[in-house]
Amino acid sequence: MKHVAVLKGGWSTERAVSLVTGDAVARALENAGYRVTSIDLQRNLTALLADLTPRPDVVFNALHGRFGEDGCIQGVLEILGIPYTHSGVRASAIAMDKPAAKRIFASVGIRCPEGVEVPVAEAHSAMPAPYVVKPASEGSSVGVLIVPEGDNAAPLKTVDWAFGRNVLVEKYIPGRELTVAVMDGRPVAVTELRPLQGFYDYEAKYTDGKTEHLVPAPVPEAIAAQAMEWARLAHDTLGCRGVTRCDFRYDDAGDPPGTLYMLEINTQPGLTPLSLVPEQAAHIGMDFEQLCVWMVEAARCDS
Structure with missing residues (x-):
């Protein structure tokens, strides 16, 4: 045993x-x-x-x-x-460093929102609103703030910021939230996430009834294919292994099919009752127990 x-x-x-x-x-x-x-x-x-x-x-x-x-x-x-x-030392470290990961993704042709890493005190002047402020090295949307158009207030002066000296400030991308799981280098499915209010923050992720999950996502075939290919490419480029999940924003305004942006890669996605990877695995016929067994049997060291 x-x-x-x-x-x-x-x-x-x-x-x-x-x-x-x-x-x-x-x-x-x-x-x-x-x-x-x-x-x-x-x-x-x-x-x-x-x-x-x-x-x-x-x-x-x-x-x-x-x-x-x-x-x-x-x-x-x-x-x-x-x-x-899950992933090894190098892939895990790079993926958690959002600014570093974004630079690598851009080098292989993955479109990411315009962004800059700045000290916390300079976040309010890094770019015109609307923009998003997020910790440079956290997950689960912890600490994410959206500053709407016309608001140039210093948002971090009104909160208890405990996520490091620097932040990542990104251009706000309107539209829809998509996510893709990758298992052993193969994309699984595309899910659209529709929060019932606000955006897909920590509470929306982990509170039952706060977000609608649509799998497969009702998006144009070209967008779904691009999301799956970019998720695979991000996984492989960083040298990830096991299961990862990539998050996207899909701006569906303007000429069809719209524009896709990759936000980040998560090398250790949640496996809670509300989590997205088990949901996508079930969509292709793999139950939760089978998913966990597969991850154990695929485990290894890098050295």
Whole structure:
């Protein structure tokens, strides 16, 4: 019987989501016949080493956010020589650094919104409104602010900003929210996300009934094909493995079929009851247990 250690929790802003992901994964793997040890990761390397003794066959990395999907825990597992799910050190680190990832995507022909990385204090003067302010290295839309046209106020002066010294300021793209999961270099499907109010923020992602999911997305065939190809290209260009998910904005105004923009790649998408990757996997006939088993069996080290 293969022994799988599920890493969950941690201390990032996405701890709560990680706990839900980790619990769901642990149940699925136990049902599939694996011996599972769940580890609520603390900021204590000695405790982690103790938790990983005896050594598991595979670590299922169910962590989200900083220290869990930015290459840090991946580096620890590489040193220990334990195979783990999702992307390796380099791909994880680059994907989490949104400005760096955008530069790489642009170099291979993926269209991204115009953007600039600036100190927090300069966010309000980086470009004319409407624009979007987001942390340079966070996930799950944590800390994202949309500044509407005609509003040149300094938005970060009115909030408790705790996401680093620099921010990414991007031109606001009107239109629709799309996402594409990639498994082992193959795009799965295109989902359109329609929040019932506001935009697809943290609350809309993780609160039942806040967002409508349409899969396959009701968009022109050319846009769906472009989204899937760009998701595959982003995954391969960064050297990702396992499962990733790419998010897009589709400006459907003007001449058909409109214009697609890639926002970011997520190397460790959520696996909660409301998450998008399990939904897309189900769309192609793979249930949640099968998805988790596939990820365990595809796990490896980079070294």
